[in-house]
Amino acid sequence: MGEFELIDRYFRRPATRAPLGVGDDCALLAPAPGNHLAVSSDMLVEGRHFLSTVDPARLGHKALAVNLSDLAACGARPLAFTLALALPRADSTWLEGFSRGLFALADAHGCELVGGDTTQGPLNICITVFGEVPPGQALLRGGARAGDDLWVSGTLGDARLALEVFRGRPVPPGGFEAARARMETPTPRVALGLALRGIATAAADVSDGLVGDLGHILTASGAGATIDTSVALQTIAESNHFTMGNGNFDASFALECVLAGGDDYELVFTAPPAARDAVRAAGQAADTPVTRIGCIDRAPGLRLIDGAGQPVPRHFAAFDHFA
Amino acid sequence: MGEFELIDRYFRRPATRAPLGVGDDCALLAPAPGNHLAVSSDMLVEGRHFLSTVDPARLGHKALAVNLSDLAACGARPLAFTLALALPRADSTWLEGFSRGLFALADAHGCELVGGDTTQGPLNICITVFGEVPPGQALLRGGARAGDDLWVSGTLGDARLALEVFRGRPVPPGGFEAARARMETPTPRVALGLALRGIATAAADVSDGLVGDLGHILTASGAGATIDTSVALQTIAESNHFTMGNGNFDASFALECVLAGGDDYELVFTAPPAARDAVRAAGQAADTPVTRIGCIDRAPGLRLIDGAGQPVPRHFAAFDHFA
Numbered sequence: 001m002g003e004f005e006l007i008d009r010y011f012r013r014p015a016t017r018a019p020l021g022v023g024d025d026c027a028l029l030a031p032a033p034g035n036h037l038a039v040s041s042d043m044l045v046e047g048r049h050f051l052s053t054v055d056p057a058r059l060g061h062k063a064l065a066v067n068l069s070d071l072a073a074c075g076a077r078p079l080a081f082t083l084a085l086a087l088p089r090a091d092s093t094w095l096e097g098f099s100r101g102l103f104a105l106a107d108a109h110g111c112e113l114v115g116g117d118t119t120q121g122p123l124n125i126c127i128t129v130f131g132e133v134p135p136g137q138a139l140l141r142g143g144a145r146a147g148d149d150l151w152v153s154g155t156l157g158d159a160r161l162a163l164e165v166f167r168g169r170p171v172p173p174g175g176f177e178a179a180r181a182r183m184e185t186p187t188p189r190v191a192l193g194l195a196l197r198g199i200a201t202a203a204a205d206v207s208d209g210l211v212g213d214l215g216h217i218l219t220a221s222g223a224g225a226t227i228d229t230s231v232a233l234q235t236i237a238e239s240n241h242f243t244m245g246n247g248n249f250d251a252s253f254a255l256e257c258v259l260a261g262g263d264d265y266e267l268v269f270t271a272p273p274a275a276r277d278a279v280r281a282a283g284q285a286a287d288t289p290v291t292r293i294g295c296i297d298r299a300p301g302l303r304l305i306d307g308a309g310q311p312v313p314r315h316f317a318a319f320d321h322f323a
Numbered sequence: 324m325g326e327f328e329l330i331d332r333y334f335r336r337p338a339t340r341a342p343l344g345v346g347d348d349c350a351l352l353a354p355a356p357g358n359h360l361a362v363s364s365d366m367l368v369e370g371r372h373f374l375s376t377v378d379p380a381r382l383g384h385k386a387l388a389v390n391l392s393d394l395a396a397c398g399a400r401p402l403a404f405t406l407a408l409a410l411p412r413a414d415s416t417w418l419e420g421f422s423r424g425l426f427a428l429a430d431a432h433g434c435e436l437v438g439g440d441t442t443q444g445p446l447n448i449c450i451t452v453f454g455e456v457p458p459g460q461a462l463l464r465g466g467a468r469a470g471d472d473l474w475v476s477g478t479l480g481d482a483r484l485a486l487e488v489f490r491g492r493p494v495p496p497g498g499f500e501a502a503r504a505r506m507e508t509p510t511p512r513v514a515l516g517l518a519l520r521g522i523a524t525a526a527a528d529v530s531d532g533l534v535g536d537l538g539h540i541l542t543a544s545g546a547g548a549t550i551d552t553s554v555a556l557q558t559i560a561e562s563n564h565f566t567m568g569n570g571n572f573d574a575s576f577a578l579e580c581v582l583a584g585g586d587d588y589e590l591v592f593t594a595p596p597a598a599r600d601a602v603r604a605a606g607q608a609a610d611t612p613v614t615r616i617g618c619i620d621r622a623p624g625l626r627l628i629d630g631a632g633q634p635v636p637r638h639f640a641a642f643d644h645f646a
Contacts, residue, residue, distance in 0.1 A: 019359055019458070020461070020463070023464075023543070024397070024463055024464050024465075024543075025363060025393040025394075025396035025397050025464070025526075025527055025528055026361040026362055026363045026393050026394060026396070026397040026399060026454070026461070027361070027362045027363070028359040028360070028361055028362075028397075028456070028461060029359065029360040029362060030359050030360075030458070031354065031360065033356070033357075034356075036342055036351040036352065036353050037351070037352040037353075037354065037360060038349040038350070038351055039349055039350045039351075039352060039403075039405060039437065039438060039451075039453070040348060040349045040350070040405075040438060041405040041406075041407045041438060041439050041440050041449070041451055042407070042440050043407035043408070043409055043440045043442055043444075043447070043449060045409050045442055045443070045444030045445070045447075046444075047444075048442055048443055048444055049442070070348040070349050071348075071349060073348035073349070074347070074348050074349040074351075076349060080362075082362060082363075082364040082451055083364075084364045084365070084366035084449045084451075085366070086366055086368050086447060114362065115362060115363060115364060116364050117364050117365050117366045117449075119366055119368055119371055119372070120368070120371055121366075121368030121369075121370075121371055121445070121447065122368075122444070122445040122447070124366070124368075124409060124444065124445070124447045124449075126364070126366060126407045126440075126447075126449035128362075128364055128405055128407075128451040130362070131349070133351070135342070135353070138343070138349070138351060140343070140347055141346075141347050141348070142347075203348075204348055205348060220346070220347075
């Protein structure tokens with residue numbers, strides 16, 4: 001199977017929204033008149049972002065999901081994407097599964113593949129995604145203000161739990177497959193991002209861990225934050241995922257996974273207290289749980305408190321590819 | 324040096340045209356009102372697209388040049404690009420050189436870096452480039468018509484010559500550095516692509532070899548072509564690059580390099596005979612030589628003839644990453 005046959009067989013589909021799709025030197029996009037085009041690019045490397053044993057359909061899903069998550073964090077509506085793929089070999093079984101998982105998620109979001117590149121090399125997947133957002137309506141990192149509430153969407157920690165099991169931690173008695181699915185097929189919160197336009201003051205997606213990604217918001221906003229860890233812990237999907245062999249809930253490990261787990265692809269965002277009902281309504285409209293876990297402070301830095309308001313001293317490092 | 328310090332030190336520059344550049348979940352682009360956005364993505368892998376010994380500044384140039392070449396082939400005006408980079412390690416010397424070469428070419432084309440990704444992994448460079456083109460004015464592959472002239476820009480063959488020297492062919496007495504520079508720092512024909520809007524009927528850039536890339540035009544246009552090899556041979560930069568140790572011109576090798584060399588990043592394009600003066604004027608306006616090497620035929624397939632009109636029987640394979 002040659003390069004162009006590979007593209008024709010697995011990746012060429014007629015463009016429906018774009019004026020020109022796969023097959024020329026460039027693709028052509030036509031954003032809705034007056035809209036800005038939101039752009040994000042993520043590169044996934046075997047052994048860093050996914051295990052070599054991952055099901056290729058799940059990998060196809062995840063490669064696009066992490067990019068759609070960036071659009072969600074900006075409140076942009078998905079439009080199209082390009083796919084650049086380095087493959088050790090042209091493996092039909094792998095390509096069939098990968099493209100199936102990729103297009104299933106793409107179709108669910110009306111996001112069409114318009115171009116890209118294929119080459120031989122160590123497995124590497126680079127997707128660049130495009131979305132539309134009206135000028136001034138994008139959710140940015142720099143808009144958080146002291147007094148704002150701090151929110152997260154969905155559930156946190158399961159992706160990290162699953163990773164630790166792959167690294168040798170015993171499978172929790174409460175189950176593993178649900179956590180594994182959270183790691184391998186994350187749900188980009190596109191609908192929530194759209195619903196939060198005009199409501200949230202700042203947003204980011206949780207890819208490197210809540211503390212790290214919140215840190216980007218705080219730096220960009222010139223602010224600090226306080227997280228109530230007793231509430232943050234409520235964002236775990238099921239407490240029995242974090243039980244130990246003796247049946248006890250491992251609160252310390254659960255909190256580590258929630259605050260510094262990474263790979264959750266939830267949204268962390270801020271909004272004024274007056275917008276609480278609007279945030280909850282946005283969550284309902286997007287069919288996505290939202291949890292208020294703290295607040296934005298004038299004083300720089302991140303403070304963790306327990307349910308009684310007492311400091312929780314901990315150190316968390318966000319994931320860093322070169323640290 | 325951590326991931327974010329690396330980005331800050333080498334790749335974060337203020338966006339001047341884009342509403343939002345490096346540093347948020349997405350970048351925001353604002354194409355000129357009514358324009359389409361041309362998009363292309365190319366992935367460069369060490370050992371496939373460049374040698375591990377290449378000067379990093381030249382590699383930075385080339386990584387963007389091959390993408391700008393796709394914009395040129397569509398007649399699009401460069402606007403912005405994203406850079407996704409997998410690096411074995413955060414090497415300051417390499418990053419300084421790479422970013423210097425990259426930004427020198429970017430600045431020359433008014434094309435600004437707006438976002439991307441960095442990760443640890445086998446060296447891989449994926450750039451996605453964005454350009455503007457008014458609706459209906461993009462140069463596409465499918466517009467060639469029987470009777471059109473067949474043109475190429477600039478010079479062909481030197482990149483392949485240089486590659487063959489790296490593969491062990493003796494350095495030609497006529498010099499090597501000029502050929503090597505053509506391989507390592509190709510010139511994207513952006514100005515020519517813009518000047519050919521409304522003149523050329525079809526265009527592609529020569530990345531996989533003239534015969535292969537012309538083949539894409541012929542397939543998309545449902546046409547064939549005839550190349551006069553005696554004229555095509557005039558597109559070599561200097562005949563003394565293709566002299567052998569005995570001082571004789573190696574016409575066979577030169578023709579192989581011209582017709583199937585690849586990595587030239589020139590434009591191959593078609594235009595009606597009535598537009599010959601306009602094509603030459605476009606070449607002059609863009610300060611880029613243009614050579615008429617043949618014509619488009621109704622009969623499918625590619626025919627090679629010599630200066631006397633006699634068939635030249637040869638077989639050329641375009642470069643294919645998986646063949």
